[in-house]
Amino acid sequence: KACTPNYSPGRGWPCFNTDPMLKRDCFEDILEERRNSSDLKYALRCYAPVLYKGVTPCKANMLKNIVLQSDQLHYVINQVSQESGEAPDIIQEEASVILEEMAHRLQISTVRCFAFALSKAFKTLFQHVCVNEEGIQRLQQAIQEHPVVLLPSHRSYMDFLLMSYILYTYDLALPVIAAGMDFMGMKFVGEMLRMSGAFFIRRSFGGDKLYWAVFSEYVKTMLRNGFAPIEFFLEGTRSRTCKSLTPKLGLLNIVIEPFFKGEVFDVNLVPVSISYERILEESLYARELLGVPKPKESTSGLLKARRILSEDYGSIHVYFGQPVSVRSLAQGKVNRSTYNLFPRHIPRKPMEETQSFVNDTAYRIVRLQEDNMVLKPWVLMASLLLQNLEGLELSVLTEQTVWLRGLALSYAAFLDWPDQAPTAKVVSSSLALHRGLACVSGDRVSLVVGEPLGPVTPEEALFNRAVSVLSCASYRNQVLHVFLRPAMLAVAMHTAASSKKNEVYNCFSFLWDMFSNDFILCPGDTVQDFEEACYLLVKTGAVQMPQQDIVMTDIGQPTLSFFNGLLEPFLQGYQVVCRYLCEEASEGLTEKQYIPAVRSFAVKLILAGNLRCYEVLSSDMQKNALAALLRGKLPTQKALLARL
């Protein structure tokens, strides 16, 4: 296999960032070989991955037995039996049923079927599937040394099939994947997924001790024995907005605990960033955010979705990040000897120290995922278009995109910009790929609004427009992590009463707290983020910091106003939610009623011409705004409204 990368998005970066950690690997297109050789041969080829410390993998059934016979499970079974008065063997039976429902049945034959089918599908759907080979090598090394947990970003249903496909391609141990129970509803497909390594967990099982015990013991057993890499999505669910979601801690807690208890020497967490040039679920997500419920996963639904096979979805980049050693992370943060005084098989709520460590780790991993997300030129264009909803001259768009590219690169964005091609070509091919979202009429580029079939009500028109705005926003969102901190600083400078550094910081800190549900902001990092923002804005010459002041430079105007515009929809969205709560919300508002109520409040405002921001209609934003208010860290709604 040729090892030379097809191209390297890393090349030609500005040199200001000399941090060796930010050096990124080159990519290789794994589809290239698929296009040149037999898929069948590929699916049937010899597969002999290296394993953790050379262990022989145990059969799925043996694994179940180990779990069912574990001290951990027995303890909980006895406990539940005492509480419920049910005989232990009945509870044991229940446990065995739960495990049956949950457990994977990884089979190489099924994996081979998938390998064949996916080869065909990928070749039709995508131009390239690019993987960083150095990351693969690191992973191979890591798998042999310590139990590995794969933590991919989650943007599409494709994600875990793609992961297994890549690992199969590179002859690496296939992961077992934690999947939501909803997949099991898909009759045949659910079983296929199970046989390719998925195990299914219920979405919520809060109080069910037995379920939790079976589940956590199952995962830990696989981890301790190094049976296979464990894969799950820290974000818990697919991000409909393409922003990274606040990480969920349940599974991370489970996979880290064996390290704290000394059952394994270390656990390696491997962040994986999967970036899609075009997401298969693009408009589906937008509709979902606008309140059209998500279609239930079903096999027939999947078959109907075949039509997507006829479209071009550009390329996928999968970046396997540097394995993160839990041991190194925990050094000096968690005192493992606190686990010495309690029997290890008795389940216990993690201590505060541990909880905050796991929380912190989760955020760091998601940030690592973000850092290695590959950004396409279209992402920059979408950011510009959203600030000019009435449309832009093509030449202006091109010019501004080039400008924004420079800015993004100086902020160390992982931009995949074809170096050789002239800018105009890059812009036009991006527009071509995303013709469903933007169109060029004459010289103007504007967002496409869903074709109205026959007469439509104003609400329907608004809805169609919102779909395209939200779809477009999902691309802009991909670049937000690069610009977020300087953008918050720009907004803070704009709103602060003076240019005094501490006043600007207060505003920044307020925004930071407020947006901590919408963006990945590591708890406790406010000061660090502020400093990073200052550093970046000073670096690009947009801001000066004489003495204790922060002031805009002569050339800073475009940057700062772009950043203000970038966060404008979010600020407006939070404002609308506050207004709704102050003006309209009745006493006994339930969370269920909340979303439709805010939505119709916003629709009214838009139709009345008092609001031009469509993103307010996104249930994601509405939820985040509410969560920020409920967190209680913020001042009362009225005060908040006043500040906004």
Place this chain on the structure above:
Amino acid sequence: MLFEGNRFSSPFVTVPTGFCSWLCVVHRGTTTSETRPRCDWSFPYCQYTKEEPRCGKPILNNREPRRGKPILNNREPRRGKQEIMKWNGWGYSDSKFLFNKKGQAEFTGKRYRLSGMTLPSLQDWFENTFGASVKHKSPATVILNASVVPPPRLNEAFVENLKATGIPFSNEAEDRVFRAHGHCLHEIFALREGKKFERVPDMVVWPNCHNDVVKIVELACKHNVCLIPYGGGTSVTSALECPPEETRCIVSLDTSQMNRILWLDENNLVAHVEAGIIGQDLERLLNESGYCTGHEPDSMEFSSLGGWVATRASGMKKNVYGNIEDLVIHIKAVTPRGVIEKSCQGPRTSTGPDIHHFILGSEGTLGVVTEVTMKIRPIPEYQKYGSVVFPKFEAGVACLREVAKQRCAPASIRLMDNKQFHFGHALKPQVSSIFTHFVEGLKKFYITKLKGFDPHQLVVATLLFEGDRERVLQHEKQVYDIAATFGGLAAGEDNGQRGYLLTFVIAYLRDLGMDYCVVAESFETSVPWDRVLDLCQNVKERIIRECKERGVQFQPLTSCRVTQTYDSGACIYFYFAFNYRGLADPVHTYEQVEHAAREEILANGGSLSHHHGVGKLRKEWMKDSISNVGVGMLKSVKEYVDPENIFGNRNLL
């Protein structure tokens, strides 16, 4: 002799006391348990023991003139075993490992079973394990250069008063240096290198009895002199190191002359012994009367009774006899506040917290233990070694756990990991007969080929049974039956014996390693059963990782054994060694790695120490180990007993 069964076992496997066979010269092939004397202690040490005081008949002030010029006093002290021991290594001067001209390892001297033998496989093992070469020597300084020893800071008034008492003392450099260290790696390494000493005792005193000690302590208090008690000098916790910040005169109080058994009470089966007696002497003297203490720590050739008490020592056969705290009935100790002792010898009392437990483990910080009444037992009628091989360490641990659960542990049961098993085998003497060679091959074939044990995985448990013949055989069967349920195969007495041999010559082997750029150390811990495997695994991995990070070129040897079993847990003993070629400061690197290993032990639920003690080496973890209040309690005891810090070795707290 690898996998020998009973038929081919060595002829002296059933000797009356276990320890003798290891340490004594034996006429190989001619003795059997029936014909051999009941005790061999007198045999190898005749030169020394001739002048030894006998039980009940103390010899007073033996002050024969000696070579060399005395510096301060004209009554030469008797220097205990100092005369026949190395000044910069382990054990007797005449016993050491070396690679001879043919490149074969041999053990010199006549004292041990291995003495005078060649060990054909040791060199290969050594070179392969450490990536070392017999060509790369790192020899030790041969003689002590007096210029590296700081001049003594004497307290004239104290010296004058001491002279008046007639208690022997000395400030010769050799005497002082001999008592300035224990056997930590950094201590021995520095001696070998001939480095300048920062601080050594300024003088040595040799009290002859309890009353002498009372006088010395009184004088020390009167003149504000720092006292450091010295027993056998086998500390491995930097406990004997003089605190560099100590400005007062430091006096090493050598207890070696207080080595008599004062009386023996056969009705109650106790003996009253002076605390300076060395383990092997105590055992030999008791054996003469048909008794033993059964307390056999691996250091018993050189360590003293007082030292055992002061460090909470543990003996190999504790399963039958108990650890030192179980053996001791009465302790008499001299502190700056006066003498502490109990008023009776009741076997158990409920009189508030047991004051013995302030002294047990006090590591010389409170006073000097002068006399101890301890339990004795009749010498067991029959003794038998044994061994079991297991396919894997996990299986062996499970077996030991079961043995502990059923409370049927033999006098000693140890599980050596695969590395230690191979290490033990590297110490096999040359086999003379082709027949033995053939049988060995056959045994090996049986275990590895027919039974499918992986030679790189299998581990061996070594056993020692004691008691009357009938019961030993019964007991043996019970243990072998349990072992069988965990896949264990009986592997003969010889393998068992060899396992115990390793622990007695390991310190000599360290000296050999240090001659060839290899540094080594051992450390121990105790841990609950359920954490044994994880702890062993993680500590080894941590050591390997730390060595790599610190530029150690060749992967270190990390080996462990489960060396004691208890109802609720086990004692784990680690060996750790590496080739230091290419390292600027091997001792520092070694210390960093050991520090990391101890942190790993503590994080994995292990204790700070099972029997080595804390000394100064592990002080930093005391707070975490026993809580702030616990440290406060100990401090307040020290504050009351020794407000002037006369016993100023600064161990423990």
